[in-house]
Amino acid sequence: MTEPKGRKGRETKRRLLKAAAREFANNGFHETKVSTIVKNSGLTQPSFYLYFSSKDAVFEELVTSFQSKIIKLSESVRLEGGIESNDIAKRIVMIIESVFQFLVQDPDLTRIGLFLSPNAxxxxxxxxxxxxxxxxxxxxxxxxxxxxxxxxxxxxxxxxIEHYTATHLLSGSKEPHILAQQIVDLFINGMLPKGDSIKTT
Amino acid sequence: MTEPKGRKGRETKRRLLKAAAREFANNGFHETKVSTIVKNSGLTQPSFYLYFSSKDAVFEELVTSFQSKIIKLSESVRLEGGIESNDIAKRIVMIIESVFQFLVQDPDLTRIGLFLSPNAxxxxxxxxxxxxxxxxxxxxxxxxxxxxxxxxxxxxxxxxIEHYTATHLLSGSKEPHILAQQIVDLFINGMLPKGDSIKTT
Amino acid sequence: MTEPKGRKGRETKRRLLKAAAREFANNGFHETKVSTIVKNSGLTQPSFYLYFSSKDAVFEELVTSFQSKIIKLSESVRLEGGIESNDIAKRIVMIIESVFQFLVQDPDLTRIGLFLSPNAxxxxxxxxxxxxxxxxxxxxxxxxxxxxxxxxxxxxxxxxIEHYTATHLLSGSKEPHILAQQIVDLFINGMLPKGDSIKTT
Amino acid sequence: MTEPKGRKGRETKRRLLKAAAREFANNGFHETKVSTIVKNSGLTQPSFYLYFSSKDAVFEELVTSFQSKIIKLSESVRLEGGIESNDIAKRIVMIIESVFQFLVQDPDLTRIGLFLSPNAxxxxxxxxxxxxxxxxxxxxxxxxxxxxxxxxxxxxxxxxIEHYTATHLLSGSKEPHILAQQIVDLFINGMLPKGDSIKTT
DNA sequence: GATGAATGAGACTTCATTCAT
DNA sequence: CATGAATGAAGTCTCATTCAT
Incomplete structure (x- = not known):
């Protein structure tokens, strides 16, 4: 609740956040018990409340953390836009890949921010x-x-992106780069054999 | 728990299922309380346990119901496939539209079966x-x-399909038919201007 | 929380109220534990919450009960005023005595309503x-x-009245009637020997 | 716990006592938290336990302080009694006024010693x-x-005295001197018109 | 087929107090 | 003299579920 002031406190809080993220991601908000979080952090329950005002508060903090990271990501993506390569497809692949890279980097946080949060x-x-x-x-x-x-x-x-994140990315069964290429190929070129075109309306 | 024999019993059970579906869909499994379900059905808690062995059991029953309906759907889709016209795009549009139609038909059940269920x-x-x-x-x-x-x-x-179902379909802000056309157009023809083609690897 | 519907429920609620009043009166609000109340009522904790939405709520109900009783009392006192005897002192004695009688009737409730309640x-x-x-x-x-x-x-x-209620009345060490007489004598006639009078300003 | 030796220590202890008194007086014993006391003293919790062995101990110390002051007061009253004028009413007025003066001097302590303490x-x-x-x-x-x-x-x-202290004196809405005069007038002369006298038994 | 009443189990949270520095 | 961090113990409340009628 009050921000930790020393090194030890910061370390403890990080441990709690990590344990909380894992529990939330694996079991959802309600199935996650504060008692489990602290047990996995090697602490007792009151210590938890030294760093977070409530169970909701940790969750919120994790969601906010995800949110602010994703904002940073989207800004950096926009910047790269300036140096834009002349190959449009490659550029899109890079963007989607970087999104995947970001999402896969902290799977627990992603699951929380993208699927569990009411803000999702x-x-x-x-x-x-x-x-x-x-x-x-x-x-x-x-x-x-x-x-x-x-x-x-x-x-x-x-x-x-959501679908692949939920099904193949967080579980590690697909490579971000390859996935991005395949998706972009589909979206860019469509499904028809070369040269064909169909009216759908 | 035992299947209801009389007419009144079946009717009561249906009321419970409906109320349960609404609660689950709106609030998720854990936020849904048996007490609310029975209140909204004009019943008491013991009555609930006359028809379902547990809270999990109703949920399961709803999920199963969704699952079996979707299997029927996919079978009917396959059948239509046999009799189908030679216009491939139209056929796909029809399929996707019928999926949307199915999903939109009972939004509560869809939300439960497609998003809330652990079987999802x-x-x-x-x-x-x-x-x-x-x-x-x-x-x-x-x-x-x-x-x-x-x-x-x-x-x-x-x-x-998942994304649109979650965001625009269940809320009624998009028409299944139009949506299906637009999606299929994108997938079939891709994003490039006519005639262009790009290598993405 | 919902009013009890049958005889058994009403009986149980009365038991809880009585046990609660005793605890509150003897130990104050905070030292009173719901666990003690239910134990003394031969019940388990959840049963308590069947009849009261919270610990605060029982307390409040007791206070309100005291308050409404006292209002009835003061009305009846006013009525008796109509039949007013011509002996003013006797009338006042009677009033004060009836107040004492009322307060002594349910000592727990009195202590709660008159001394413990924030409304006191x-x-x-x-x-x-x-x-x-x-x-x-x-x-x-x-x-x-x-x-x-x-x-x-x-x-x-x-x-x-407050003082005597707190010190001698609730403990039963003084008789309401005699007490009322003595107090009224003092207030009516003062402390001076008969005939004397003193200026105090 | 051990009496502070240095000047700084005594000063700190006084700050704690003052903060504690304010909290106790305003919120009662149980609503008062050690954490609040130390916060209002600009200290930390362990420091508190440097000066007091427990929360009960500070409270006790405050009560004792009130008690010993009141004993001094009653002694001084007795002394003045000896040197006193022959006007009995004035003398009583002075005594009561001095009691009021004493009680109003440190309202927090008065509330603690006179109303909150189990010794009251x-x-x-x-x-x-x-x-x-x-x-x-x-x-x-x-x-x-x-x-x-x-x-x-x-x-x-x-x-x-209790009543007026609780209702009008500590809140500052009545002057000790005037109050004392009015009370004494009532007690000395009674309520009857001059010369009247009534038998109440 | 239905209900009023009751409970076992367990979750979150608070607080006075102490440890180690 | 003082603090950052930690904890034991306990209390309120909730909820799915069952008993007895």
Whole structure:
């Protein structure tokens, strides 16, 4: 609750956060018991309340941490946009890969921020908007079909990212880089054999 | 716990299931209390245990119900596949639309079966496999690029379906038919202007 | 929390209220444990919460009960005023005695309502106002010195009542009737030998 | 726990006592937390235990302090009694006023010693005895009605003092001197118009 | 088929107090 | 003289579940 002042306190708090993240990610908010968290941190229950005002508070702190990290990520992505390579596909691959890299880096936190948090919806929304505005800029430059609604595209990409994160990424059964390439190939080139095109309306 | 024999019993059980579904869908498993379910059904707690052996049991029953319905759906989809028109895009649109229609039909049940259930992962897997095998059949017929890994495509489609279901479908803010068209257009034709093609590896 | 519906429930609630009153009266709010209350009622803790939403709630219910009883008392006192005997002193004795009788009737409740409740101050205030307005009426009829501030008198009487209630009445070491007589004698006739009078300002 | 030796130590202890008194007076014993006391003293919890062996100990120390001060007061009152004027009413006014003055001087301590302490009853008893023996002496000198039980009178006076202390004195809404005059007037002269006298038994 | 009443088990949280520095 | 960190003990409350009618 009061921020720890010495090295030992900071260390203890980190341990608690880590243990909490693991429990939340594995068992969800309600199945996670404070007693388990402290046991896994080698502490007793009152110590927990030395660092967090409640069980909700740790959860919140983890969510906030995820949120602020993801904001940093999206900013850095935007920056790289400036040095933009002339190969549009490669650029998108890189972006998606870096998103995957970020998400896979701390799987517990990702599961909490992206799937467990009540804010999750809002976080996804923000991500969608970022992707959308990026895509629209590129669409205006002629890289993409002019008649494509980039909102839809953005939603689809986010959906795919969510899905893969939940199913293959956090479990480590797919490589971020390869995955990004395959997804982008699909979205960029579509499913038809080369040269074909179909009207769907 | 034993199946109700009389008409009144069946009716009561249905009321309980409905109330339970609403609570689970809105608040999740743990936030849902048996006391609330029975209150909303105009019953008392012991009555609840006349029809279900536990809170877990109702939840399970709802999940199972969703699961069996979705199996029926996928079978009917496969059947229609046999009689189908030669326009591949339209066919896919129809399939996806019918999935959306199914999911939107009972939003509470969908949220439970698709997002809340611990089986959700497995259910999604099954769906993915069905989609994949369908797509592969069509790929062999030359409808799709031969070098496309249909596992990837299937996963992406499922991801998109999940995402839209969670964000726009259950809330009623998008029409299943239009949505299906837009998604399929993207997947079929890709994002590039007509005629272009890009190597992503 | 929900009012008991059957005879057994009402009986149980009464038992809880009684046990609670005894504990509160003897040990104060904080030293009183719900666990003790239920033990003394032959129940388990959850049963307590079947009848009261919290520990605060029982306390409040007891205070309210005291408060409403005292209001009834003061009304009945006012009524008796109508049949007013022509002996003013006797009338006052009777009133004070009936107050003592009331307070001594349920000592636990009295201790709670008069000394432990955060409302106690307010309750005393109300009592003071009632006494004061009664006295003023009698003052206007010429029974009392015209230059006496009846607010002061009322406060003194209430103070004395409180004091005796706390020290001798609830412990049973003084008889209400005799006590009332002695107090009234003092207030009415003062301390001086007959005929004397002293200026105090 | 051991008495502080240095100047700084004594100063710190005084700060703790003061903070403790304020908390106890405002919130009662149980609502008062050691953590709050030390916070308001700009100290940490272990420091508290450097000066007091427990929470009970500080409280006790405050009560004892009040008690010893009140003993000094009653002694000084007795002394002044010896040198006193022959105007009995004025003398009593002065005594009561000096009691009020004393009580109002440190309101926190008064609230603790007179109302919060478990010893309060005993303290009041002692006070009552002192007042009683004083009054009896004066009664023997013929100042007061011979048939008046001075125990009763003493109890009443103490009751009134308590009441006014709790309601108007500590809050500052009445002046000690004026209050004392009005009370004494009532007790000395009674409520009847001059010359009247009533039998109450 | 239904209900009023009761409970076992366990979760979160608080607080006075101490350890080690 | 003082502090950052830690803990034992205990209390309030909740909830799924069952008993007895």
């Amino acid at each position: 919806k809002q976080i996804r929304n923000e991500l969608t908007q970022i992707v959308k505005s990026n895509l629209e800029a590129e669409q205006r430059l002629g890289y993409f079909r002019y008649n494509l609604d980039m909102e839809i595209v953005a939603e689809c990409i986010i959906g795919v | 992962k497995q259910i999604r897997n099954e769906l993915t496999q069905i989609v994949k095998s369908n797509l592969e059949a069509e790929q062999r017929l030359g409808y799709f690029r031969y070098n496309l890994d249909m596992e990837i495509v299937a996963e992406c489609i499922i991801g998109v | 101050k307010q309750i005393r205030n109300e009592l003071t106002q009632i006494v004061k307005s009664n006295l003023e009426a009698e003052q206007r009829l010429g029974y009392f010195r015209y230059n006496l501030d009846m607010e002061i008198v009322a406060e003194c009487i209430i103070g004395v | 009853k005993q303290i009041r008893n002692e006070l009552t005895q002192i007042v009683k023996s004083n009054l009896e002496a004066e009664q023997r000198l013929g100042y007061f009605r011979y048939n008046l039980d001075m125990e009763i009178v003493a109890e009443c006076i103490i009751g009134v």
